[in-house]
Amino acid sequence: MSDADGRVRAAILISGAGSNMTALIEAARRPESAYSVALVVSNNPDAGGLALAAAQGVETIAIDHRPFGKDRTAHEAAVQVELERRRVEVVALAGYMRLLTPWLVSRWEGRMLNIHPSLLPLYPGLDTHSRAIAAGDAEAGCTVHLVTEGVDEGPILDQARVPILPDDTPASLAQRVLAAEHGLYPKALDAFCARIRSL
Numbered sequence: 001m002s003d004a005d006g007r008v009r010a011a012i013l014i015s016g017a018g019s020n021m022t023a024l025i026e027a028a029r030r031p032e033s034a035y036s037v038a039l040v041v042s043n044n045p046d047a048g049g050l051a052l053a054a055a056q057g058v059e060t061i062a063i064d065h066r067p068f069g070k071d072r073t074a075h076e077a078a079v080q081v082e083l084e085r086r087r088v089e090v091v092a093l094a095g096y097m098r099l100l101t102p103w104l105v106s107r108w109e110g111r112m113l114n115i116h117p118s119l120l121p122l123y124p125g126l127d128t129h130s131r132a133i134a135a136g137d138a139e140a141g142c143t144v145h146l147v148t149e150g151v152d153e154g155p156i157l158d159q160a161r162v163p164i165l166p167d168d169t170p171a172s173l174a175q176r177v178l179a180a181e182h183g184l185y186p187k188a189l190d191a192f193c194a195r196i197r198s199l
Helices: 019-028 048-055 074-084 104-108 128-134 170-198
Strands: 008-013 033-042 060-062 092-095 114-115 141-146 156-161
Touching: 008 019, 008 114, 008 170, 019 033, 019 048, 019 092, 019 170, 033 048, 033 074, 033 104, 048 060, 074 104, 104 141, 128 141, 128 170, 141 170, 156 170
Parallel strands: 008 033, 008 092, 033 060, 092 114
Antiparallel strands: 114 141, 141 156
16 A cells, blocks of 8 residues: 555565665655655664664664574564564665565565666675685676575666775775665666566
């Protein structure tokens, strides 16, 4: 169920500082945005992004994964209850540092997005910047994709390319790729939600 103004209701899942989350929230303020941010959820009660989202007037909730021990599905079920309660239609992962189980992924099939700091299908998983530099690549970048059960394997929605400079370190490259993420993710989420809205 969309908002009264027809915007798609999105939730953002975070674990940390929430820089991509902030970019998504700010973009949602534009009158022409196809989505609104209905909820920010974190598995980490100390995530800095929670305070940032609350300061922007977005509802937040922390569902600490630690009391659930190794039962990932039980933790995800608690998250799912809150998503359903807010009538969320699309989920955007933004630095959510949990491996999702098939239980949650299947419930959001075709409606859950993630941003990854490489030009997929190159370098799924971790250490993307050091791997790109070690390979002698001319460029790196970031990818917004749909989430599937395979890690970073879902259909690609959009990408942004960032040149690798001769003196780049993984840290300096990461900084520039993150800046590109802040431009790419809101654009990709907006285009995705606009398509949903037109169905």
